[in-house]
Amino acid sequence: MSKDDSLGESLRKQGISRRAFMKFCAATASVLALPPGMATVMAAALSRARRPSVIYLSYQECTGCGESLTRSFSPTLESLIFNAMSLDYYETLQAAAGTAAEAARKTAMKENWGKYLLVVDGAVPVGNDGVYCTIAGESAVDILTEAAKGAAAVVSVGTCAAFGGIPHANPNPTGAVAVSQIVRDKPVVNVSGCPPVPEVITGVLAHYLTFGSIPELDHLGRPKVFFGETIHDRCYRRPFYDQGKFAKTFDDEGARNGWCLYELGCKGPVTYNACATVKWNQGTSYPIESGHGCLGCSEPDFWDKGSFYQALSTGTWSGATVLGVAAVAGAAIGVGAAVVSRRRQAHLDNEKQPKEKQP
Amino acid sequence: MNLLDFARGPALEWSFAIFLFGVLWRLLGILLLRRVHDYSEPRAHRAALGALQAIVRRTWPRKEFRARTTYGLAISYVFHVGLAIVVFGFVPHILLIRSLLGVSWPGLPGAVIYFSAVVTLAALVMALIRRLTHPVLKLLSNFDDYFSWAVTIAPLVTGLLAVAHYGGRYENLLAVHILSVELLFIWFPFGKLMHAVLFVLARGQTGVVYGRRGAST
Known part of the structure; x- marks a missing residue:
């Protein structure tokens, strides 16, 4: 497969039928809440598109985002990410190692300067001149700064890259920050979540391929199409909230009846994500459907907002000292x-x- | 820290602290005052009973005043009962109380809460109109009355807006709702809202005096 092949050509070479490709486009257009006619436009645009170079950098992260991405629920989607795009650098999946890997990244950057898509997962430590995360002798912050200069756009995958996530959590010993705090002169799309819904990642990439631009973003830099509504508002358990029916424990009658998990600490009312609509694992379910409240993982500082099992309406206290005094x-x-x-x-x-x- | 984190965290903690500080200050300051000696011979030995009777009976108007006070009293009853339903019947509120005091009870369905909140809101508006138009009440009212009214109605308005997701993103509406409740907590001990606690003492003291004198409470 040549790097200069269009997407349509590369898919044909891999034996992916036109029908399967159209189904993917229709599904992606639907996920992006585009009108049905846009599936055809998307198919035409994607067929003509040259396989763009993607450089995927990983810093302070757990590879959960990469795991999520590889579990994208259709082989066609996986095919789009790993074959239809030229994934020129991704430590988790690449065969190359050591200087060869770094050379591949530098070559891809040089050949596609100004045009490649930079995907980042993980927070970036800036404490002590960035010594807490180095690759091939270079600090994460230096590599990111250099790579971002030649990028057309940057996609921060996962809450760590988008908002700092767990590395940024109190007391943040490494001075971890979000990608958007380092890259300020390029469009940055925050695809938050711990990990993000795979179809949200691929949907953003498909949008970029189709329209040549990033989707409309909310005030936190997240695509509105996926992060426009709260989990609570789209939750199938919402009627029980309105009826005042709540599970008190994880195995009581309320839990077995599928009642609302608000009392068990569900943060769905203040969490914006596509979990309740796109769902996970081939549309099987999402955490609330599996019986656990939403942790609010797609929101900034979700790790520092008190216990996951404390109801949203309760306070986050520093202790009894202030009240006692x-x-x-x-x-x-x-x-x-x-x-x-x-x-x-x-x-x-x-x-x-x-x-x-x-x- | 966003607005909701601030409202659920330091603002909630400090508003409770000020509430606790103010209520204890005022309560102990009143309870420990020197009692005025009544040297007269008691006509009846039913001070405690008189106190209890006054606390209970004065929740209902005396026949003599009924014609003049029924409207105002009806409004007051509606918004007090409505507020009680909203504050103590809504599950998120019960959870906050449980997290503070360790006690809880079953909640009411959302529809009952929302209906009560709207009725309470209407009653509070009627109470304000009455205060502004009543020839005597108007003269008796001061900043404390109007501000206490404002901090009482604010959580209702912000709560309904949050429920309806009207006027902004839900987390911001929720934060503003919590902050409005915190303003009520802060104002509570220092204004006329303190009547929620002091009415027992005031009525009780009157009942003690009347009981000693053998007068009707």
Whole structure:
């Protein structure tokens, strides 16, 4: 397969039928909430598209995002990512190692300067000059800065890349930051989630291939088409929330009846993601459908928002000290005020008594 | 830290702290005041009973005043009962109380809560109109009355907006709702909202005096 093949040619060479390709386009257009007619436009655009170079960088991450990506629920989708695009650098999947791998990255960057798509997963540590994450002797922050200069656009895959994620969580010993805090002069799409829904990743890439631009983003840089609604609003358990029916434990009658998991700490009401609509594992289910509340993993700092099992309406307390001190101080001032008042009354009584004795 | 984190975290903690501080200050400051000695001979020895009677009986208007007070009292009953349903019947509120005090009870369906909230909202608006138009009440009202009204109605309005997802993203509406409740907590001990606690003491003290004198409570 030549790198200069169009997508349509490369798919044909791999034995992927036109019918299968059209089904993929229709599914992707549907996922992106585009009108049905756009599936044909998408198919035409993708067929003509030259396989773009993709450089996939991984930093402070657990490879969960990569795992998610490889479980994209259709072979056609997998084929799109790994064959239809020229994946020129991805440590998890590439055969090359050591200097050969780094040379492949540099060659791809040079040959496609200004045109390649830069995909990043993992947060970027900037503490102590970035020594906490180095590859081939270069720090993550230096590699990212250099790679971003020649990128057409940057896709931050996963909450770590999008918002700092777990490496950024308190106390953040490595000074981990989001990709968007390093790359400020290029469009950055945040595909958050821990990990993100695979179809959301591929949907964003397909959108870029089709329209040559990044999709419309929300205020956190996430594609609105996937992150426009909360899990709660699209949750099949929502009617139980409205009826006031809640599971109290993970194995009580309410849980068995599929009642709302709000009391068990579900963060669905404030979490924007496509889990409830696109779902996971070939559209099988999503965490809430499997009986566990939403952790809010596609939101910034989800790791530092209190217990996953505390209901959203409860507070996140620093401890009992502030309340204890306030109670003691209030009681002390109340007693003090009463004592001052009593003394004043006694003083007034003493002043009053001699006068009463006067004739 | 976004607005919701702030509302659920430090703002909630500090508003509770100020609430606790203020309530204890005012309660102890009143309870520990010196009692005025009544040197007269008691006509009846039913001070405790008189206190209890006054606390209970004064929740209902005396026949003599009924014609003049029924409208105002009806409005007050509607918004007090409505507020109680909303505050103590909505499951997210019960969960907050449980996390603080360890006690809980079954919640009510959302429809009941939303209906109560709308009725309460209407009653509070009627109460304000009455205060602004009543010739005597108008003269008696000061900043405390209007501000206490505002901090009471604000959580209802923001809560309904959050439920309806109207006026912004849900997390921001929820944050504003929580912040409006926190404003109520902060104001509570220092304004007329403190009547929620002090009415027992005020009525009780009146009942003690009347009971000692053998008067009707």
